[in-house]
Amino acid sequence: MEELTFDILVIGSGGAGLMASVHALAANPTLEVGLVVKGLIGKSGCTRMVQGGYNAVLSPDDSKERHFEDTIKGGAYLNDQELAWTLVSRAPEVVQELEVKVGCFFDRNPDGSIHQKAFAGQSFDRTVHRADLTGIEIVSKLRDYLFGLPVRVLEEQRVLELLLGSSGQVAGAVLLDLRTGRISVARAKCVVVATGGPATMYKLATPSVEKSGDGVAMAIRAGLDCVDMEMLQFHPTGIIAGGSRLTGMILEEGLRGAGAHLRNGLGERFMARYDPERMERSTRDVVSRASFLEIQAGRGSPGHGVWLDASHLGADFVARSFPGMVERMALVGKDLTREPIEVTPTAHFHMGGVRIDTHCKTDISGLLVAGEDAGGVHGANRLGGNGVADSTVFGMVAGETAAELVADLPLADYDRVEAEGVAEAATRYLRAGSSPFRLREELNVLMWDHVGLVRDRGGLLHAAAELDRIEAELETVGVPGGRAYNPGWQEALNLENLITVAKLMVASALHRTESRGSHFRADYPERDDHHWLRRVVTRLREGEVQVTTEAVRFTRLAPGQVEALR
Amino acid sequence: MATAQETTATRTLDLRVWRQEPGSEGQLVNYSVEVPPEGMVVDALFAVQAQIDPTCAFRVSCRAGICGSCAVRVDGRERLACQTPLSLVRDRVRIEPLRHLPVLRDLVVDLDPFFAKYGAIHPEFRPRPLVAPARITAAERGLVERAINCISCGACYSACDIVGLNPSFLGPAALARAWALVADERDADADARLHEAVGENGAWRCHNLGNCAVVCPKGVAPLLAIQALRRRALWRS
Ligand SMILES: Cc1cc2nc3c(=O)[nH]c(=O)nc-3n(C[C@H](O)[C@H](O)[C@H](O)COP(=O)(O)OP(=O)(O)OC[C@H]3O[C@@H](n4cnc5c(N)ncnc54)[C@H](O)[C@@H]3O)c2cc1C
Ligand code: SF4
Ligand code: FES
Numbered sequence: 001m002e003e004l005t006f007d008i009l010v011i012g013s014g015g016a017g018l019m020a021s022v023h024a025l026a027a028n029p030t031l032e033v034g035l036v037v038k039g040l041i042g043k044s045g046c047t048r049m050v051q052g053g054y055n056a057v058l059s060p061d062d063s064k065e066r067h068f069e070d071t072i073k074g075g076a077y078l079n080d081q082e083l084a085w086t087l088v089s090r091a092p093e094v095v096q097e098l099e100v101k102v103g104c105f106f107d108r109n110p111d112g113s114i115h116q117k118a119f120a121g122q123s124f125d126r127t128v129h130r131a132d133l134t135g136i137e138i139v140s141k142l143r144d145y146l147f148g149l150p151v152r153v154l155e156e157q158r159v160l161e162l163l164l165g166s167s168g169q170v171a172g173a174v175l176l177d178l179r180t181g182r183i184s185v186a187r188a189k190c191v192v193v194a195t196g197g198p199a200t201m202y203k204l205a206t207p208s209v210e211k212s213g214d215g216v217a218m219a220i221r222a223g224l225d226c227v228d229m230e231m232l233q234f235h236p237t238g239i240i241a242g243g244s245r246l247t248g249m250i251l252e253e254g255l256r257g258a259g260a261h262l263r264n265g266l267g268e269r270f271m272a273r274y275d276p277e278r279m280e281r282s283t284r285d286v287v288s289r290a291s292f293l294e295i296q297a298g299r300g301s302p303g304h305g306v307w308l309d310a311s312h313l314g315a316d317f318v319a320r321s322f323p324g325m326v327e328r329m330a331l332v333g334k335d336l337t338r339e340p341i342e343v344t345p346t347a348h349f350h351m352g353g354v355r356i357d358t359h360c361k362t363d364i365s366g367l368l369v370a371g372e373d374a375g376g377v378h379g380a381n382r383l384g385g386n387g388v389a390d391s392t393v394f395g396m397v398a399g400e401t402a403a404e405l406v407a408d409l410p411l412a413d414y415d416r417v418e419a420e421g422v423a424e425a426a427t428r429y430l431r432a433g434s435s436p437f438r439l440r441e442e443l444n445v446l447m448w449d450h451v452g453l454v455r456d457r458g459g460l461l462h463a464a465a466e467l468d469r470i471e472a473e474l475e476t477v478g479v480p481g482g483r484a485y486n487p488g489w490q491e492a493l494n495l496e497n498l499i500t501v502a503k504l505m506v507a508s509a510l511h512r513t514e515s516r517g518s519h520f521r522a523d524y525p526e527r528d529d530h531h532w533l534r535r536v537v538t539r540l541r542e543g544e545v546q547v548t549t550e551a552v553r554f555t556r557l558a559p560g561q562v563e564a565l566r
Numbered sequence: 567m568a569t570a571q572e573t574t575a576t577r578t579l580d581l582r583v584w585r586q587e588p589g590s591e592g593q594l595v596n597y598s599v600e601v602p603p604e605g606m607v608v609d610a611l612f613a614v615q616a617q618i619d620p621t622c623a624f625r626v627s628c629r630a631g632i633c634g635s636c637a638v639r640v641d642g643r644e645r646l647a648c649q650t651p652l653s654l655v656r657d658r659v660r661i662e663p664l665r666h667l668p669v670l671r672d673l674v675v676d677l678d679p680f681f682a683k684y685g686a687i688h689p690e691f692r693p694r695p696l697v698a699p700a701r702i703t704a705a706e707r708g709l710v711e712r713a714i715n716c717i718s719c720g721a722c723y724s725a726c727d728i729v730g731l732n733p734s735f736l737g738p739a740a741l742a743r744a745w746a747l748v749a750d751e752r753d754a755d756a757d758a759r760l761h762e763a764v765g766e767n768g769a770w771r772c773h774n775l776g777n778c779a780v781v782c783p784k785g786v787a788p789l790l791a792i793q794a795l796r797r798r799a800l801w802r803s
Binding site: 040048099101105111113114135140144145146147179209210241245246249333435437479481484485487488 | 576587588601602603604605606608609612615616619620621622623624625626627628629630631632633634635648649651653670671672674677685688689690691692693696697698699700701702703707710714715716717718743747750752753
């Protein structure tokens with residue numbers, strides 16, 4: 001097998017992967033950095049799709065403590081508080097860097113200073129943005145910035161598996177070139193995993209379509225612990241566009257922040273029943289579940305959704321503040337500035353992921369994880385605007401850690417037989433067989449129906465059994481048609497990873513016998529602080545999922561303290 | 567639970583899709599697929615993949631007009647497949663890859679030549695020494711606003727006949743990016759960039775055909791940027 005060698009191999013070109021590359025080289029410009037991306041660099045992943053914006057404390061009237069309190073309250077006290085503190089304390093410096101060094105240009109106040117808008121679940125208007133399509137600005141400028149750096153980009157190549165050395169340290173990864181179907185090995189002293197989350201395993205979902213939880217799946221197979229895997233966020237305002245793939249894409253949170261109303265099929269502002277104080281500006285977990293319950297109770301809109309109405313905010317204001325959203329709705333024949341729009345909850349972001357420390361280190365020496373692949377930062381629910389902050393802050397941290405680590409780490413040897421085995425396993429799908437797309441549809445429906453907004457023991461047990469069946473059926477899948485750019489083949493490989501991650505999600509969800517944040521059990525509908533200020537830890541051993549729990553450490557704020565402050 | 571994606575009605579669409587194996591000649595192949603009436607062109611391609619041939623290759627990532635991965639030619643016109651409603655296309659529609667770029671497979675083109683030219687104008691920001699974000703009013707920013715919206719989809723590159731005639735012409739997108747930086751008061755290297763952008767293969771090669779502005783899905787109007795570069799160069803010399 002062909003071999004490439006790097007000091008640092010970064011996997012993924014979202015906010016986390018790009019920032020890791022930039023900061024590894026900022027720390028030491030002589031490092032050899034490889035950046036491998038499943039899609040096109042800067043064009044794949046969810047960071048580019050960020051709409052509403054970026055939470056960072058910039059105003060003297062705001063404070064990092066407040067941002068921290070909002071984040072912990074939003075996360076229902078499940079967050080790893082040191083990770084959350086890293087997020088809020090370093091976000092301002094990243095925004096500064098993006099503007100001053102990378103050349104982003106965020107929206108301004110009339111006096112020329114950076115404008116910050118209102119987002120749900122926050123006690124201060126702290127969301128930095130460029131209109132309503134902020135991610136394009138951040139990712140395309142970071143991508144442009146890379147043109148000036150000596151990063152070796154491996155585009156449209158997917159990492160199939162991580163490789164470990166004989167003493168368990170990271171040794172590199174096995175790569176599959178989508179364009180040619182060639183499989184190779186990239187050796188590195190340090191590997192940064194930043195492939196984004198697995199929310200695409202749900203029938204309605206927001207993320208970019210190539211994402212399939214690859215990073216988390218590979219980390220699981222490498223033996224790492226995952227935390228909070230049951231915590232999958234649904235965004236409340238997904239578009240309904242019938243059978244189009246646009247269905248499930250979102251209308252951004254800033255609309256609710258700016259005062260848009262949600263109504264059920266009877267015309268009631270139903271949030272009054274679920275969170276009378278914050279109403280539509282409540283956190284995503286609450287609003288999504290409220291909408292779901294309204295729909296389930298038969299009080300939905302004709303298209304199985306609820307109504308989002310921004311028309312009373314004034315057509316001019318909506319057109320000026322949300323041009324991207326207005327354009328998107330126009331595409332499906334709707335006028336966001338003047339009429340209510342049907343929306344549905346849609347799978348959005350995985351709070352769970354690989355356990356890391358504040359340096360992005362894992363239990364495997366030399367293996368770092370950053371961004372959505374990592375767990376713990378957001379607890380049971382992520383605040384809007386904390387996602388891109390997460391990926392860029394922890395991407396930066398991972399880059400810094402990587403640069404430091406490789407000074408002392410040797411290049412580990414890998415097992416060639418193992419690498420060959422990975423290649424053989426991946427190419428076995430190049431045979432006659434059934435279509436992977438049908439099986440994918442089954443997985444997505446299963447997860448939506450039984451591991452979605454409302455869960456119970458029966459449904460979760462059913463899901464666990466069905467996952468085994470789907471996994472077994474994967475062995476009948478075949479995609480003849482050659483290696484080069486074969487989408488069916490990629491889909492089969494995506495399925496493998498999604499199933500791996502889904503199993504841990506189901507096991508975690510079964511284990512948490514309470515409701516908290518995004519995780520709602522119909523059979524345990526109450527939050528139970530007495531038993532469950534604990535996080536669920538999952539791992540794979542000999543093909544079996546192991547589940548344990550550990551107490552959350554309240555290193556900065558104890559439960560109830562935020563509420564007591566306000 | 568029933569979800570939003572369940573549709574009852576579908577529409578039968580006759581597609582003619584460019585299929586091309588690596589290293590061989592391509593051809594248009596007919597497919598008849600059931601598509602959701604609210605769908606986009608990309609939904610029709612997904613339908614081919616799911617209903618007929620899982621190897622039918624096309625690029626897609628965000629499916630929402632954000633990433634610029636999915637540009638193809640629909641009945642000869644460059645468009646984002648994910649942003650072109652099927653309600654606007656005829657019952658018999660032709661889908662082909664972008665022009666002026668090598669086909670990797672089917673609708674997937676090799677964008678390397680496009681990005682090589684984009685890289686040639688040094689798209690990376692070179693900041694003036696600033697310690698804090700510059701205070702800039704929206705009005706001062708007007709000059710760059712349009713050009714900055716580019717999502718590097720390559721539609722303009724395909725639509726530009728000059729790119730076809732003169733393969734070394736930098737093309738509309740690269741020049742629009744050059745303008746965005748030349749006009750950015752925070753950038754330290756405006757003169758050097760301007761020099762590159764109006765150099766041998768730059769702005770003066772453009773014949774003002776304007777196809778770039780017609781096809782651009784983001785209203786970038788590269789032609790205006792090219793004209794602005796020329797004007798700036800003229801007054802500087
Ligand atoms: C529609 C939408 C809107 C959002 N809006 C906001 C918002 O307003 N504010 C906010 O804070 N957050 C928002 N988010 C969330 C935010 O995008 C994420 O939290 C975060 O940016 C994820 O960054 P990442 O770098 O971890 O992953 P991503 O940005 O998803 O990047 C993953 C990268 O990994 C690559 N990859 C995947 N698998 C492999 C593999 N096997 N091999 C190689 N490469 C691989 C992908 O191609 C991609 O380049 C939004 C998300 C979506 C989907
Ligand atoms: S200028 Fe417009 S058409 Fe050209 S690459 Fe940019 S977005 Fe696409
Ligand atoms: S898929 Fe991203 S623009 Fe069409």
